[in-house]
Amino acid sequence: MMMAKTMKKTFVLGFFSLTALVAAGTAAAADVKAGEAKVKAVCQACHGVDGNSQNADYPKLGGQYPDYLAKALRDYKSGARKNPIMAAFAGTLSTADIENLAAYYAAQPAVVVTTH
Numbered sequence: 001m002m003m004a005k006t007m008k009k010t011f012v013l014g015f016f017s018l019t020a021l022v023a024a025g026t027a028a029a030a031d032v033k034a035g036e037a038k039v040k041a042v043c044q045a046c047h048g049v050d051g052n053s054q055n056a057d058y059p060k061l062g063g064q065y066p067d068y069l070a071k072a073l074r075d076y077k078s079g080a081r082k083n084p085i086m087a088a089f090a091g092t093l094s095t096a097d098i099e100n101l102a103a104y105y106a107a108q109p110a111v112v113v114t115t116h
């Protein structure tokens with residue numbers, strides 16, 4: 001009887017740990033909606049809401065590979081890629097912000113323009 005009770009307890013505990021792990025995995029996945037909110041608050045002034053600014057000074061981000069976008073943001077933040085404007089904006093971003101922003105812009109339409 002004692003044994004069975006202990007085993008049941010262990011099983012229940014194990015189940016809850018597994019549930020917590022799954023929840024943590026979900027939280028780590030990119031949140032496109034949160035990325036969109038951040039873009040509307042900060043990035044759209046230069047890059048546009050869909051990442052396809054009409055101003056040639058601002059690189060197009062719409063449809064870019066998410067890992068490329070995330071790496072660019074990490075590099076501006078660390079100083080590995082130098083640009084005073086983006087260093088200031090990337091410097092305030094958390095790792096989650098970067099993943100969310102990259103996922104959002106990557107999900108926008110890509111517009112390729114040849115100007116020369």
Ligand code: HEC
Nearest residue numbers: 042043045046047057058059069072073083085086089101
């Ligand atoms: C004041 C204007 C401005 C704002 C606001 C701004 N950016 Fe930028 N962004 C730039 C400029 C200019 C560059 C090009 C810098 C360079 O030459 O490396 C750039 C480059 C980038 C790049 C690299 C693109 C590439 O093709 O390599 C990414 C990614 C990026 N910005 C994302 C963002 C995100 C995300 C935000 C919002 C958190 C943001 N930017 C806000 C002006 C801005």
